[in-house]
Amino acid sequence: MSQSRHVPVMLQRCLDLLAPALAEPGAVVVDCTLGLGGHSEALLERFPAARLVALDRDKEALRLSGERLSPYGERATLVHAVYDELPDVLDRLGTPRVQGVLFDLGVSSMQLDEADRGFAYAQDAPLDMRMDQTSGMSAAEVLNTYPPGELVRILRAYGEEKQAKRIVSAVVREREKEPFSNSARLVELIRAALPQAAKRTGGNPAKRTFQALRIEVNGELSVLERAVPAAVEALAVGGRIAVLSYQSLEDRLVKQVLAVGAANTAPPGLPVVPERYAPRLKLLTRGAELPSEEEIAENRRAAPARLRGAERIRESVG
Numbered sequence: 001m002s003q004s005r006h007v008p009v010m011l012q013r014c015l016d017l018l019a020p021a022l023a024e025p026g027a028v029v030v031d032c033t034l035g036l037g038g039h040s041e042a043l044l045e046r047f048p049a050a051r052l053v054a055l056d057r058d059k060e061a062l063r064l065s066g067e068r069l070s071p072y073g074e075r076a077t078l079v080h081a082v083y084d085e086l087p088d089v090l091d092r093l094g095t096p097r098v099q100g101v102l103f104d105l106g107v108s109s110m111q112l113d114e115a116d117r118g119f120a121y122a123q124d125a126p127l128d129m130r131m132d133q134t135s136g137m138s139a140a141e142v143l144n145t146y147p148p149g150e151l152v153r154i155l156r157a158y159g160e161e162k163q164a165k166r167i168v169s170a171v172v173r174e175r176e177k178e179p180f181s182n183s184a185r186l187v188e189l190i191r192a193a194l195p196q197a198a199k200r201t202g203g204n205p206a207k208r209t210f211q212a213l214r215i216e217v218n219g220e221l222s223v224l225e226r227a228v229p230a231a232v233e234a235l236a237v238g239g240r241i242a243v244l245s246y247q248s249l250e251d252r253l254v255k256q257v258l259a260v261g262a263a264n265t266a267p268p269g270l271p272v273v274p275e276r277y278a279p280r281l282k283l284l285t286r287g288a289e290l291p292s293e294e295e296i297a298e299n300r301r302a303a304p305a306r307l308r309g310a311e312r313i314r315e316s317v318g
Contacts, residue, residue, distance in 0.1 A: 008038035009106065009302040010291050012266070014242045017284055017309040018100040018139045021240040023193035023216050025049040029100035030090075031228065032083035037065030039102055044072045050100075051075050053093060057082045057132040057218075075133035082132070090234055098238040103243040105224070105250050106301065123145060129210075129217045139213040144179040145303070148172050158221065158249065159212030166193045167209060183210075209248065225258035228257040232281065235312035240284065242309045251288055258283060258310045280316060 022029055022043075027050040031040045034056040044052055052075060056062050062078050064089050069076045079089050083103065102172045117217040127140035143151070148168050155164035166175075170193040171180070180186060187206040194205050215221055231241055240257075261281030266273045288306035 007299045007302075009040065009104065009244055010222065010289075010295065010304045011039065011042055012305050013289065013307060014039065014102060014104075014224060014244070015042060017242045017307075018043070018102065018240050019046075019097040021311070022047040022050045024099070026051070026096050027099040028053060029102065029311045030098050030231070031102050031104075032086065032231065033102075034065050034103045035061055035104065037061075037068045039104055040065065040076065040212055041066060043102070044069065044151060046173065051077070051093070053077045053079065053089065053098070055079050055081045055083050055086065055089060059132070059134065065164070080229075082223055084230060086225045086227060086230050097239070098234050099236055101231040101235065101238045101239070101241045103228070103231070103241075103245075105220075105243070105245045106305070124182055127180055127183050127186065127213075129214045136219075136274070137217060139217050140180050142213060143171060144175050153228055154216045155212045159208035159210075160213040160248070161208040161212065162254075163194050166195075167253055167274065168195075181279050185307055194307055206292055216251075221253065223304065226280075228254055232257065232261055232312065233316070237312050237314060239312045240309060241312075242307065245306050245308075251308070254308050255288070261310060275314070278314060280312060280314055281310040282313045284311055 018029065023028065027047065029047065029050050031043065031052060031054040034040055034054040037054070040052055042056045043050065052069075052072070054065065054069075054076065055064070056078075057080070059080060062080055066078055069078070076132045077093065081089050082157060086101075090098065093110075098131050127138060127143065129139040130136050137296050141287060142154075147155070151168045151171065155161040155167060161167065167190055168220075169236055170189050171186075174180070174185075174189055185206075186209070190206045190209055226241065235241060245254055259273045262279045262283050264273060264279055266277035285308050288308050290307075291302040
C-alpha cells in the first residue's frame with residue numbers, strides 16, 4: 001500500500017498551532033493517533049529539536065510507521081497503546097509532562113483502504129472493525145449477540161441514525177436465519193430497511209450504522225472521554241494541544257473538555273479570583289476551525305474535519 005496516498009488533514013494548521021510550544025530543545029510532542037505516521041513525520045521534520053512519542057493500538061500501523069520514521073532514530077518512540085493510556089505511557093518513559101499533544105481522530109486511511117478490515121461499506125469484507133485486531137469483539141459479534149434495545153441505542157447515540165428501530169428489527173430478523181459475517185449483507189439490509197425518503201439524503205445509507213458499530217467496537221467515545229482530559233493534564237505550562245475530529249459526537253466532547261479547562265470557576269462576585277478558580281487553558285481556536293475548500297477538493301476525507309486547540313496557561317492547584 002503506498003503511503004504517499006495518505007495526506008494528513010489540516011497538517012499545516014496543526015503544525016502552526018503547536019509550533020510556539022515546540023521550538024525549545026528537548027520539547028516532547030505526543031502524536032496520540034500515529035496511523036501511517038504522516039503527522040508524526042511532519043512534526044519531526046518541522047521541529048528538529050523536539051522528541052516524539054507516538055501511540056497507536058494497531059500493530060500494523062506501528063510496523064509501517066516504524067519504517068517511515070526510522071531515519072529519525074532515537075527522536076521517535078513508538079508505543080502500542082490506546083490513547084487513554086497516555087499517562088501510563090509517559091510515566092514509563094519518564095516524561096510525565098509534555099509540550100505538545102496531537103489527536104487525529106479519523107479512522108486511519110490504512111484501515112479504510114485495507115478491504116479485509118471491514119471498516120468500509122463500499123466493498124464487501126468481514127465485519128471486523130477492530131483497530132487492535134488482537135483483542136475485543138468484532139462488529140459481527142456485536143450485530144449477532146447484542147439485545148435489540150442495545151443495538152438501537154448504539155445506532156442512535158453513535159450513528160445519529162433516525163431509522164435505528166427499522167434497521168435493528170431487520171438485523172434481528174436476519175441474524176436468526178444466519179449470523180452476520182460480511183459487510184455487503186449488512187449494507188443490502190440497510191438499503192432495504194430504509195424508507196425511500198431516507199435514502200435520498202446524505203450519501204451511502206449504511207454510513208451511519210457503520211460509524212456506530214466502529215465506535216462501539218473500539219469504545220472510541222469512552223476512550224476519548226478519558227484521553228482528552230488526560231492529555232490536558234499532561235501538558236506543561238505553555239504546552240499546546242490540537243484535536244482533529246470528524247463527527248459531531250467527538251467534536252462536542254472535545255469542545256466540552258477544553259471549555260471546562262478555559263472556564264473561570266470562581267463563585268460570582270469575588271473581588272479577586274483565587275488561583276484555583278482561574279482558567280487552566282486558553283483556547284487557540286474560535287469555535288472549531290474547518291479545512292479550506294482547496295484542501296477538501298484535494299482530499300475528500302478532510303471534508304468533515306473540525307480542529308480545536310488550546311494552550312496550558314497554569315498548573316492545576318488543589
